[in-house]
Amino acid sequence: MGLDLRKPIGIFFGILGIILVVHGFLTRGDPMYAKSLDININLIWGGVLIVFGLLMLIPALMCKEAPPEK
Amino acid sequence: MTRNPFPDFGQLLASTSSISLQGVDIAILLIYVLVVVAIGFALKRYMKSSSDFLTSGRSIPAWITGLAFMSANLGALELVGMAASGAKYGIATCHFYWVGAIPAMVFLAVFMMPFYYGSKARSVPEYLKLRFDERVRGLNSITFAVMTVFASGISMNALAKLLNQLLGWDYHWSLWICSAVVLIYVLKGGLTSAIYTEVLQFFMIVLGFAPVVYLGLKDVGGWSAIKTNLAEVAVNPAAQNLNEKVFTQDAWTSAWQPLLTGSTHNPMGVDIFAMVFGLGFVLSFGYWCTNFLVVQRAMAAKNMTSARNTPLIAAVPKMIIPVLVILPGMIAAVLGNMQGKNYRLPQAEISADKYPAIIQALKATPVKAEGDVAAVKELSKKLGDASGVTFFEPKLAALSTSAATLDDAALKVAVQDAVSNDYDGVILSLVKRYCPTGLLGLALTALLASFMSGMAGNVTAFNTVWTYDLYQAYFAKNKSDDHYAWMGRAATVVGILLSIACAYFARNFNNAMDICQLVFGFVNAPLFATFLLGMFWKRTTATGAFLGLLGGTATSAIFHGLTIAVGNNPGVKGAYFGLMQTFPSEMAQNFWLATFAFGVCFLLTAVISLSTGRTKTDAELKGLVYSLTPKLVVENQPFYLKPSVLGCVLLGICVILNIVFW
Structure with missing residues (x-):
């Protein structure tokens, strides 16, 4: 199939990551983080998601043309 | 602790x-x-033939x-x-x-x-x-x-x-x-x-x-x-x-x-x-x-x-x-x-209006001795009818004894504590x-x-x-x-x-659903025997495979009808034909059922195959059976x-x- 799945996965998790990081930044110090043992898990995990998204997206963008199927 | x-x-x-x-x-x-x-729409243009759609x-x-x-x-x-x-x-x-x-x-x-x-x-x-x-x-x-x-x-x-x-x-x-x-x-x-x-x-x-x-x-x-x-x-x-x-x-x-x-x-x-x-x-x-x-x-x-x-x-x-x-x-x-973590495995919650009936049932059905199984069963059934939830039976004897001494508020807590766990809520x-x-x-x-x-x-x-x-x-x-x-x-x-x-x-119809799943379990249990014999023994015939599969399925149903797991009542859970063997758990019953169904399907398929003539030649089976495939x-x-x-x-x-x- 012509659609490189790494692109939608990369974009999807990239966007989720950005949302979580922004949300985590805006709510830093919020008492709700007592739930996550006083860790701002949104900020940290949002970062992880962004890194994962880039790991999917960058190789997909690097190989512009998929090698022809044999 | x-x-x-x-x-x-x-x-x-x-x-x-x-x-x-x-x-x-x-x-x-x-x-x-x-x-x-969006992925669905992006893939739409690649869907040209039936095989694109159904087999990618x-x-x-x-x-x-x-x-x-x-x-x-x-x-x-x-x-x-x-x-x-x-x-x-x-x-x-x-x-x-x-x-x-x-x-x-x-x-x-x-x-x-x-x-x-x-x-x-x-x-x-x-x-x-x-x-x-x-x-x-x-x-x-x-x-x-x-x-x-x-x-x-x-x-x-x-x-x-x-x-x-x-x-x-x-x-x-x-x-x-x-x-x-x-x-x-x-x-x-x-x-x-x-x-x-x-x-x-x-x-x-x-x-x-x-x-x-x-x-x-x-x-x-x-x-x-x-x-x-x-x-x-x-x-x-x-x-x-x-x-x-x-x-x-x-x-x-x-x-x-x-x-x-x-x-x-x-x-x-x-x-x-x-x-x-x-x-x-x-x-x-x-x-x-x-x-x-x-x-x-x-x-x-x-x-x-x-x-x-x-x-x-x-x-x-x-x-x-x-x-x-x-x-x-x-x-x-x-x-x-761990004390202090304030966590309990999830349970079904008893609604407040059920408590009067529950407490009444509890007081009306005393369990005299700790090991009085019949009395505990009876109490469990009465409490279940009154509350609509199931109870963890080993706690009921203690609950029954304490019913006389505790006040209603404490009793409610104790009753709720004895409700069976709802494991599906864990995650x-x-x-x-x-x-x-x-x-x-x-x-x-x-x-x-x-x-x-x-x-x-x-x-x-x-x-x-x-x-x-x-x-x-x-x-x-x-x-x-x-x-x-x-x-x-x-x-x-x-x-x-x-x-x-x-x-x-x-x-x-929760029960009807359980029965359906049970029947599918019967059908699936022997299936691997058919594939194993079909793929690795060229002598396996179609009649052997078909009858073996039916026999294996019937075996599952009969096996299930004759056995039960500890704690279950005869019925949907097994033993509807009579009771020959009791297993310590449903899982054990299930594993043994599969073993028997597989064994019967395997033997039946093999025996019937040997006594029926082959309908497919070696050439037709090339690429389908192990020994005939390069x-x-x-x-x-x-x-x-x-x-x-x-x-x-x-x-x-x-x-x-x-x-x-x-």
């Missing part, structure tokens, strides 16, 4: 109470829906089919069920992965995939047609088609119920909207869409649940704390309503030792033979090697090497996934054991405990994704079997490909409508990438895992 007999759980009884989603959680949910629909035109790279292969089985029911078993049985639950799945997946890759993929069959039933005849295919395709519809109905009912209870959304709207989303992306992108979203779902589950597991581990204090606490749980499991028996300290934390000492010494109630042969061989090989739902993913791969690598690639995450699905259950049992109780807004959206979306992709997987398997194995075979032979492509789409719509109907059926030459592959070598490496790692958690 001694425990206060009736701790005050206050807010923690909120296991069924709802939570509210914030804007950010909803946004994550909506983006997911948007992305899966055999064009997908191995890493995608591999992850989808694993993910098709990692549905929401698996997530919920494995966490439940993790709490209930501890690390022995990993046998479903390390004894069950991995060897079967390696076997599929090394030995069976060449026949499925090489025979150019478009489905597992079609392989049966090529190898045997129309009867065997008919039997297999009809049961399979009905089963997929039921499976997706059960899954959608669970989803809608969950959204209803957890978020307060309307049941009907939840059911129809989620189904509509699945319909849109499957209709646009066919099997490819389903496979792509399964991969997406796999990453969602890993990335959505990993932080929950991490926080849980941190909260309880790491693996060593889990071991110490579970040792305490094992010697007194009744404290958390886990089990009425007492076990050795390692019962929850070592995978093999409690099994080796016999079925009464482990919480699963399973002996080593039932575990290794019943689960590890019969049930697992039957599921992973013959279930079209998973095999279809491998058959969509772009070439033979990719097809054979699909189960091997799937085996890698499959080995590690217990960390995400079983460990949370164990963490829940640990939290419940959600942890999500609620650890996830602040934001992460909550991620975890819930992961759960929703697994429900929806479960439906998509079933529907894509259903439409293929319907179109190629039933419609083309029996109703309309020799039509144009456009016609079958159209039928594939129509079957998708019908499949989803039938699933919705099944969801309502499951909602209203050895596959794997060209341009370094030796370490050969499926057989990779398979051995995976099995080696699996053995090491078993030894580490011995």
Whole structure:
């Protein structure tokens, strides 16, 4: 199939990551983080998601043309 | 550690109470829906023929089919069920992965995939047609088609119920909207869409649940704390309503030792033979090697090497996934054991208006002595009738004695404490405990994704079997490909409508649903014997296979009718013909049933095959039977990438895992 799945996965998790990081930044110090043992898990995990998204997206963008199927 | 007999759980009884989603959680949910629909539309232009739609035109790279292969089985029911078993049985639950799945997946890759993929069959039933005849295919395709519809109905009912209870959304709207989303992306992108979203779902589950597991581990204090606490749980499991028996300290934390000492010494109630042969061989090989739902993913791969690598690639995450699905259950049992964590395994909550009747029943049915089984049973039944929930019987004797001394408020707490655990709520109780807004959206979306992709997987398997194995075979032979492509789409719509109907059926007739699942279990238990003999013994005849399969299914039904698990009453749970054998647990009953069904099917097929004439010549069976197929030459592959070598490496790692958690 012509659609490189790494692109939608990369974009999807990239966007989720950005949302979580922004949300985590805006709510830093919020008492709700007592739930996550006083860790701002949104900020940290949002970062992880962004890194994962880039790991999917960058190789997909690097190989512009998929090698022809044999 | 001694425990206060009736701790005050206050807010923690909120296991069924709802939570509210914030804007950010909803946004994550909506983006997911948007992305899966967008993938469907992006794939639309590649859907030209019926095979593009139904079999992905055999064009997908191995890493995608591999992850989808694993993910098709990692549905929401698996997530919920494995966490439940993790709490209930501890690390022995990993046998479903390390004894069950991995060897079967390696076997599929090394030995069976060449026949499925090489025979150019478009489905597992079609392989049966090529190898045997129309009867065997008919039997297999009809049961399979009905089963997929039921499976997706059960899954959608669970989803809608969950959204209803957890978020307060309307049941009907939840059911129809989620189904509509699945319909849109499957209709646009066919099997490819389903496979792509399964991969997406796999990453969602890993990335959505990993932080929950991490926080849980941190909260309880790491693996060593889990071991110490579970040792305490094992010697007194009744404290958390886990089990009425007492076990050795390692019962929850070592995978093999409690099994080796016999079925009464482990919480699963399973002996080593039932575990290794019943689960590890019969049930697992039957599921992973013959279930079209998973095999279809491998058959969509772009070439033979990719097809054979699909189960091997799937085996890698499959080995590690217990960390995400079983460990949370164990963490829940640990939290419940730690005082000050304010956690209790989820239970059904008794509504306040039921208490007068319950307390009356409690006082009217005194249990004189601790070991008075008949009196406890009677009390349990009366309390159940009065409350609508089931009770953990070992606690009822103490409850009965204390009924005279405690005041009503304290008694209510004690009664609620004696209610049986609702293990299916374990994973959600942890999500609620650890996830602040934001992460909550991620975890819930992961759960929703697994429900929806479960439906998509079933529907894509259903439409293929319907179109190629039933419609083309029996109703309309020799039509144009456009016609079958159209039928594939129509079957998708019908499949989803039938699933919705099944969801309502499951909602209203829980018992009928249990019976249906039971019957499917009967059909599936002997199936692997048919494939094994068919693929590896050219003398197997169609009549032998057909009658063997029927005989095996009948054996399952008879076996189930003559046996029962401890604590169950004769009826749906077994012993409807009479009682010959009692097993320590339903799981043991199930494993032994599979063993017997397999054995009978194997013997019957072999004996009947020998006494009937062959209908297919050696030439016709080329590519379908092991001994008649030229050895596959794997060209341009370094030796370490050969499926057989990779398979051995995976099995080696699996053995090491078993030894580490011995």
